[in-house]
Amino acid sequence: MLELRGSVGKDGLNASDDVRVVQTLLVQIGLRPGLVNGTCGTVTIAAIQKFQGVFSTVPDGRIDPGGRTWKKLLESAAPAAGDPLSGWAGDCSQWTQQKKLRSLEPVFRAKIEQVILTLKNRKLQPSIVFGWRSVETQRKLFSEKKTTVLFSFHNAQFRDGTPNALAADIIDRRWAWTEAAHVNGFWNALGAAGKEQGLVWGGDWKAFPDIAHLQGRPNRALAKVRIESGL
Ligand SMILES: [Zn+2]
Numbered sequence: 001m002l003e004l005r006g007s008v009g010k011d012g013l014n015a016s017d018d019v020r021v022v023q024t025l026l027v028q029i030g031l032r033p034g035l036v037n038g039t040c041g042t043v044t045i046a047a048i049q050k051f052q053g054v055f056s057t058v059p060d061g062r063i064d065p066g067g068r069t070w071k072k073l074l075e076s077a078a079p080a081a082g083d084p085l086s087g088w089a090g091d092c093s094q095w096t097q098q099k100k101l102r103s104l105e106p107v108f109r110a111k112i113e114q115v116i117l118t119l120k121n122r123k124l125q126p127s128i129v130f131g132w133r134s135v136e137t138q139r140k141l142f143s144e145k146k147t148t149v150l151f152s153f154h155n156a157q158f159r160d161g162t163p164n165a166l167a168a169d170i171i172d173r174r175w176a177w178t179e180a181a182h183v184n185g186f187w188n189a190l191g192a193a194g195k196e197q198g199l200v201w202g203g204d205w206k207a208f209p210d211i212a213h214l215q216g217r218p219n220r221a222l223a224k225v226r227i228e229s230g231l
Contacts, residue, residue: 002160004070009048010061014040017159022063024164025077026051027106036106051076088163092133103132103163105156108216111197112168115214118193119170124186127173129212130154132163135231148208151226153215159230166225167215177212187211 006013008022016038026033026047034043045061052059052069063069092103101109112128119126133141133154141147153167170190175181191201194214202210217225 002074002158002162004063004065006065008040008063010045012040012062012064019044021158022048022073024106024158025073028077029073088132088161092137093130095131097128100128100131100168103165104168105164105166105216108166108168108199111194111199111216112170112214114197115170115190115193115199118196119172119189122189124184124189125173126170126190129169129171131168132157132165149222151222151231153217153222153225155229155231156225157229157231164229166217167213169210169212170214171212190214 002021002025004018004021006015006018008014008018019040020036020038022040023033023036023038023044026044027036029051031047031051032043033047034041048063048069049059049061051073052061055072056068063073088103092100095103101113104112116126116128131154135151135155138147138150138152138155142150154165154169156166157164171177172181172184172186175184175186181187187203190212191203194201199214199216200218202213202215
């Protein structure tokens with residue numbers, strides 16, 4: 001369960017983790033709080049006010065822990081009861097495409113959605129294999145020598161364990177990792193579409209190329225993301 005430790009918004013305490021949670025929820029309900037970066041500026045405050053305007057005549061631009069706006073925000077962003085999206089346990093490679101998208105950090109997700117659209121427009125059939133995955137899954141892949149790292153951008157999450165992944169592995173559902181994917185130019189198209197969105201493509205890595213992999217930050221940011229994830 002998400003909780004705020006302090007107030008967010010106009011004249012709020014605006015602790016970075018709290019602001020990030022609010023920004024993520026605002027994105028989830030379709031508002032535009034600006035970059036999801038933990039900094040509460042005028043754009044984030046305006047988005048809070050816009051949201052409050054739906055149910056309040058005095059939108060003060062501030063969210064207090066346990067207060068009315070916070071409760072409304074959680075209600076609005078929560079998946080419907082019984083929706084499998086509400087659980088993040090289980091085999092994440094078997095989740096629906098929609099759920100894999102939901103496991104991505106919101107700004108990264110918007111970029112991946114754009115990549116998928118670009119590829120579909122080129123008559124390709126992109127499919128996400130992994131969005132977020134747990135650290136336990138990462139360890140298993142590591143022991144099977146399917147990854148070279150014990151913590152990756154796929155493992156990025158909020159401190160409460162909610163997925164907030166900064167990497168996605170995308171294949172063409174017809175070809176997966178077979179030679180046909182190369183022959184038909186899928187990997188090059190994926191890399192180009194990703195870089196168009198400012199993403200890092202694993203196909204550019206000389207030592208250990210990872211052609212299906214797109215990530216939202218450069219490798220040097222991994223340690224910082226790990227700390228932010230509380231892992
Ligand atoms: Zn990957």
